[in-house]
Every structure is written in C-alpha cells, then in structure tokens.
Amino acid sequence: MAFEVSIAMSMASLLLVLSCGTAMVGPGSSANFDELFRPSWALDHFIYQGDLLELKLDNHSGAGFESKSKYLFGKVTAQIKLVEGDSAGTVTAFYMSSDGPAHNEFDFEFLGNVTGEPYLLQTNVYVNGVGNREERLNLWFDPTKGFHSYSILWNQRQVLFLVDETPIRVHTNLEHKGIPFPKDQAMGVYSSIWNADDWATQGGRVKTDWSHAPFIASYKAFEIDACECPVPTAAVDNVKRCSSSWGKQYWWDKPSLSELTLHQTHQLLWVRAKHLVYDYCTDTARFVVTPVECDNHRR
Ligand SMILES: *[C@@H]1O[C@H](CO)[C@@H](O)[C@H](O)[C@H]1NC(C)=O
Numbered sequence: 001m002a003f004e005v006s007i008a009m010s011m012a013s014l015l016l017v018l019s020c021g022t023a024m025v026g027p028g029s030s031a032n033f034d035e036l037f038r039p040s041w042a043l044d045h046f047i048y049q050g051d052l053l054e055l056k057l058d059n060h061s062g063a064g065f066e067s068k069s070k071y072l073f074g075k076v077t078a079q080i081k082l083v084e085g086d087s088a089g090t091v092t093a094f095y096m097s098s099d100g101p102a103h104n105e106f107d108f109e110f111l112g113n114v115t116g117e118p119y120l121l122q123t124n125v126y127v128n129g130v131g132n133r134e135e136r137l138n139l140w141f142d143p144t145k146g147f148h149s150y151s152i153l154w155n156q157r158q159v160l161f162l163v164d165e166t167p168i169r170v171h172t173n174l175e176h177k178g179i180p181f182p183k184d185q186a187m188g189v190y191s192s193i194w195n196a197d198d199w200a201t202q203g204g205r206v207k208t209d210w211s212h213a214p215f216i217a218s219y220k221a222f223e224i225d226a227c228e229c230p231v232p233t234a235a236v237d238n239v240k241r242c243s244s245s246w247g248k249q250y251w252w253d254k255p256s257l258s259e260l261t262l263h264q265t266h267q268l269l270w271v272r273a274k275h276l277v278y279d280y281c282t283d284t285a286r287f288v289v290t291p292v293e294c295d296n297h298r299r
C-alpha cells in the first residue's frame with residue numbers, strides 16, 4: 001500500500017496529476033458519479049437522485065457514461081440494480097475498453113428478459129481488437145431486486161470478473177504460451193443501456209415492449225482503485241509507470257493476487273457448475289478449432 005496516493009477526484013486535482021498515479025477511491029470510500037464519470041450520450045436520459053444515478057431507455061434513446069480518466073491495472077466496481085419487471089430486449093453494459101482498432105475490452109453485459117424470467121450476465125474479453133469470448137451465466141440472486149457489486153480486477157497476471165466479490169470468470173495471462181494478454185493499453189470505464197432486441201433476449205425472439213418503457217438501470221457507490229493515466233500519455237510511459245517493476249509495488253501486483261486463491265477457485269467452480277449456461281470454449285459448432293486459451297481454463 002506504500003505507494004498509493006489518495007486523490008480526491010476533483011477537477012483541480014485531476015489537472016495536477018501530470019502522469020500516471022494511483023487514483024485511490026478504495027473500499028469504504030466510494031465516489032459519486034461526477035467525481036469519476038461524465039455522461040457520454042443522451043444527457044436527458046440521466047436521472048440523479050442523491051447518491052443514486054439512473055439511466056433510462058425509452059423509444060427515443062438509451063444512455064451511456066464514461067470515466068473522465070483512463071486506467072492501466074487496478075480494480076473498478078459499480079453497484080448496479082438492473083431493470084425491474086419486463087426488461088426483454090434491453091442490454092445494460094458495464095465495461096472497460098481502450099481505444100482504437102486493436103483495442104482491449106472487458107465486458108459485463110446484462111441481458112434483460114420478460115417479467116419473471118432470469119436476466120443473463122454475459123462477459124466477454126477482447127484482446128487486440130478480437131472478442132468472441134462470450135460466457136453467459138444466470139445469477140444466484142435476482143439482480144433487479146437490489147444493488148449488487150460488479151467488479152473487474154486487472155493486473156499483469158489475470159483479469160478477474162467478480163460479482164459481490166465472487167469470481168465468475170478469470171482470464172489468465174498465458175503469454176508464456178505465446179498468447180497475447182491485454183497489458184499495455186490504458187482503458188476507460190463505461191456503462192450504457194440500449195435496445196438490443198435483435199439478439200439479447202432468448203436469442204432475439206422476444207422484442208422490446210415499448211409500452212413498458214422507460215427501462216431504468218440504477219447505479220451507486222462507484223469505486224476505482226487503479227493506476228490513472230491522464231491523456232495524452234504515450235502507451236510506453238503508461239506501462240512503465242503502472243508496472244510494479246521499478247521499486248514500487250501496486251497492491252494489485254501482490255503475489256497473492258497473481259492467481260485465484262484456493263477459496264476463489266472453489267467459488268469459481270461452484271459458479272461454473274451451477275450457473276454457467278454458455279461458454280465459448282465448449283461451443284464446437286462455432287469454433288472448429290478450440291480457441292487457444294481454452295485449454296487452460298479452470299473448470
Ligand atoms: C414513444 O412512446 C410513447 C409512449 O408509449 C408514445 O406516445 C410515442 O408515440 C412513442 N414515440 C415513438 C417515436 O415511437
């Protein structure tokens with residue numbers, strides 16, 4: 001923890017941060033929306049209610065927001081409550097992404113459903129512009145009834161997707177096998193809600209029922225505890241500053257976070273056994289040749 005600098009994320013302090021530093025809005029110190037994010041489209045579809053933010057989807061528009069900064073490694077969390085009742089056809093996403101054609105991306109995508117049927121949580125990982133790594137699971141709770149935390153923990157060794165701190169997916173660094181791992185592009189943090197009734201619900205068979213609009217996703221308690229990279233900074237400088245290699249250690253590079261703990265391994269096995277409904281790694285109809293990283297997936 002020695003090298004973390006606590007930064008109150010006001011505009012003034014943002015301007016003072018001249019290079020990558022640790023933006024510390026850690027456990028117990030969640031931030032309000034405005035400190036870390038700004039709307040990226042459809043400002044009139046944002047509803048602010050104290051510490052709560054609501055994004056609205058109706059037949060005119062969805063809405064989305066983005067982080068003010070980019071980050072390289074760390075942990076990003078939002079508490080989200082998904083669309084109640086009929087959410088068929090809608091998708092709410094919370095994700096990290098870098099820019100450009102060879103971008104990297106880590107996605108949580110919540111696929112809505114008709115009233116009483118379960119939401120699906122789809123995750124995906126893009127490396128150098130290529131995705132197609134979808135996994136889908138149903139959750140062990142109703143994500144429309146209350147707030148739950150959704151986190152991405154990213155370090156040099158793995159990308160971990162967590163739901164209420166339970167790992168649901170791990171994307172492991174397998175560079176020693178010649179498989180590229182996302183670790184040199186700073187990423188923004190994003191969320192949006194939109195109409196995706198061509199594919200989202202029951203394979204696109206169920207369409208959005210606009211008479212049930214507006215569809216509302218709610219957010220609170222944002223936490224970003226990550227290495228912040230103000231733009232413009234050359235990628236190579238970001239990598240240098242956000243790596244633990246030159247006499248400083250970021251907490252996410254602790255050896256204990258380089259792989260799952262035994263407890264987390266058990267949790268992940270439980271999630272996969274009880275809740276996984278789709279895994280690209282086992283989709284032999286889609287992939288004639290099993291994707292290279294799949295051999296190493298923990299089951
Ligand atoms: C959108 O929905 C509202 C309320 O159901 C309806 O009055 C309006 O005509 C719709 N607008 C469009 C562009 O479909």
Ligand SMILES: *[C@@H]1O[C@H](CO)[C@@H](O)[C@H](O)[C@H]1NC(C)=O
Pocket residue numbers: 111112113114117118119120200201202203
């Ligand atoms: C919606 O409900 C159906 C029926 O229970 C289920 O098969 C499907 O996986 C659910 N989720 C989505 C996003 O279609």
